[in-house]
Amino acid sequence: MNLRRDHVAGGAFVLAGVVVGILSFDLPFGTLASPGAGMLPMLLIGYLTVFGAVLFVRANESPPLASIDWSDFRHALPVVAVAAVAVTAYTRLGFLITIPLMLFFLTFVVERRPLLPAAAFSIGVSAISYTLFGLLLKIPLPRGILGF
């Protein structure tokens, strides 16, 4: 049997159903006249598992797993990594440090733009947004440990 796209997708949803089901065991199911906190989740988990199984069973009609094009992963991974670091830093270092650095990393390191335009872009955009949001609209942007 060669592995097809929906084998993986269907299997993943069945597995997800089982995992969430285990997480929901302590929720009271209630009765039909007075449903508890666990009734809707349990029903949904049931449906999810069934539909996942349907997908799995009918997987032979789907294209082979190997046909999925993952070439954009080399773009997605660094973008997500940079964004994740930025989110971690956002409330700790504050807007004025995090955002220019994130923009600079994405443009200069990830996208390999020339140094000067990348730096000018990062600093310029951050300064404009800070002026617009923080100063003109008085929106509380996160301040970092350094106090700004």
Add this chain to the structure above:
Amino acid sequence: MDRRRFVAGSAATAATAATAAALAAPPAWSQEVYPSRPVSFINPFPPGGAADVVARPLAAVLEPILKQPMVIETKAGAAGQVGAQFAAAAKPDGYTLLIHIVSISGFAEVDRLYGRQVKFTNDDFIPIARFIADPMVLVVNDQQPFKTLKEFTDAAKAKTNDLIFSSSGLHGALHLPMALFLKAAGVDMKHLPTNGGGPALTAILGNNSQVLCSSIAAANVHLRSGKLRALACFGAQRAPALPDVPTMKELGYNIEFYLWVGMFAPKATPENVITTMRQASKQAASDDKFVRAMKNLGQDVAYLDQPDFKAFWDADAKRVQEAVRTIGKV
């Protein structure tokens, strides 16, 4: 000689004291005057909610007093718990303060009830000032025949299934006073929890529920138009807005319950910060603009400074915790 020694001595003492003071206090250049940058008030409810409508006019009058911007930061979630937890864990430097309502005292109790980890208790906050305290009022809609609380309790006892009360949510500010009353009156009634004060009011106006404990401010428009009828008030005295409505105490129930709004600082906030804020709050609470804004909301400013507020809060917390335990785990 004695005298000279005394003079010299006192000079020395003074000098020592001065030195000690100079040593104890941080060097002048680092000693910040509070506030030296914008102060954030955490609003733990959605915009337009009970804390927000007090916080915004308050911030507007505090700004000229403290000469720094006062920023309202909305951190809504879990019926006010998210904002309170954030403020409890914030750096206690006086730049993150909390505006919260009566329900602040209930979170720890609810968490214990459900076996969840308690993230903060009242001890994690220093009360600074209370600004308003709106007594709750028990209302029925115009489709109900009841004119007095007694008629209502009798009817509720007779046929428990026909009457439903709505609330802003389980263990919420509109549920707790009702629970206290039901327990005191020995009545059992069906509960329709909704997800906020607005929906709770909508439910009773649409006759999907028949009874509600509301703040006077929220119910007043509908009391005036006759859509709702007030049966009893939860204040210690009759409310100025509703002079004809008897209090629970007059009717023989020893219950008090207010929808109050106060300002808190995280514990370990320095004393000088608290003092500055207390003074500023006192000034703000008597400011014309603030008083007028509260009047527009249908509230009277019920300002309490720290010591009185602390005493009030301790008593109030007992009421709230009792109410939460009365309701129990549903």
Add this chain to the structure above:
Amino acid sequence: MEIFDNLLLGFSVAFRPDVLIYAFLGCLVGTLVGMLPGIGPLAGISILLPVTFGLDATKAIVMLAGIYYGSQYGGSTTSILMRIPGEAASVMTCIDGYAMARKGRAGAALAIAAVGSFVAGTFGVIMLTLVAPPLANFALRFGPPEYTALLVLGLVFLAYMSTTSLARTLIMACVGLLLGCIGIDVMSGHFRYAFDIKELGDGIGLVPVAVGLFGLGEILSTPSKTVVGKVVPPRFAELMPSRQEWRQSVMPVARGSVLGFVVGIVPGSAHIIASFLSYAVEKRVSKTPEEFGKGAVAGVAGPESANNAASTGAFVPMLALGLPTGPVTAVLMAALLIHGVPPGPQLVTEHPQVFWGFIASMYVGNLMLLALNLPLVGLFVRVLQIPYAYLYPLIIMFCIVGVYLVNNSIVDVWIMLIMGLVGYALRKFHFDPAPLVLGLVIAPTFELSLRQSLVMSSGNWTIFFTRPIAGVLFAICGVLLALSALSWLRQKDWRERLAETETGKK
């Protein structure tokens, strides 16, 4: 005619130069905040609330309302250009609006959205002028059983939400509904799937999920080297919709306006549901449902009109009854209260200047927004000319800043990022995220109103059929299900045609 005297009074207020300026400011700021991902009308209004303290009540409410409906216009812009919902109600516009943009019809999509919004907004105000009080009582009769019925209707329409096969659509819906279960259960106080994160107490927000799934997912699966060629700056005539595109959008705009207004009156976050329903209705009545998701004009015109009409409809219970039916009207009400103008039955008699001035300013505001947005179409389209290597970091920045601002919550930003990855993965396995978003919207309200109804009836399920409005809605659900079953039995329907192209070796 009393109504004309009243309107005349209203316009005499609305056309005062100082009031006009504030209306314009409101519309402008609304358009801007609507465009930023995440920051919808709610955040926009609460941010600018303090600015209005110095103003009198009329100017304040005119400006705040301008922000509200202005953001409804602005929300479509980023949806169409970058597939990022500027605010929650423009999620549906992302699908066909962005597809149109990829076909080079970004200008047309923007213009149709603007004109549709104008027509729907104006229709809404006319209705508001004429029939607000009786309609308000209708809103009150909409209790938990009726709400349950409406959401069941939404679930029935769910089958029309997606371009993928039925099993895939239902899987996505289940996932969405399950995500909607996260948080404290209002009825019983249980904290479902808490993972010790208090921020999840009110559930997962729609904004971070939608921005992540649609916007971020799109960025992640679009490497910069695949973005080829500069868009040639189009001439103005090419920016505007063609005669055929106009024709295709007439009926959807009309249907969207009526549907949106009616749903908008209903308490709750109705404008989101209105746009979902409108999309489903358009697809249901369309002769070419397979076009949806690939740039159908009706898929932009319908939902955009619906959400604007709904945002006007939401004023009905607020003005006529003094009831805040949603988060946005709650803020507007608070603003009115702080200014000493309590909304409610007495508003018209006690403050006619404010009431009619406000109504009249909405006519003016809608015109202003049209005048503001149509000429800007050309400018907005040029945004796409920014080199992609600079554009997408910019978008990511706005996503982080905007999503954080909604609730000052970093947890929301993490949810957005995770949903971006989920959206990327779903795309690889050919799943469509739209039903997931619908499920997320429906789940909490559906469950709550279902269980509330059962409290009201002491566990008797007949409550759903004995109340007239609920009964009618359920009857519609039944007919729709029967019709689909019939067409499924009789012949291959469009879904199977789709499934064939999907599974077949394309």
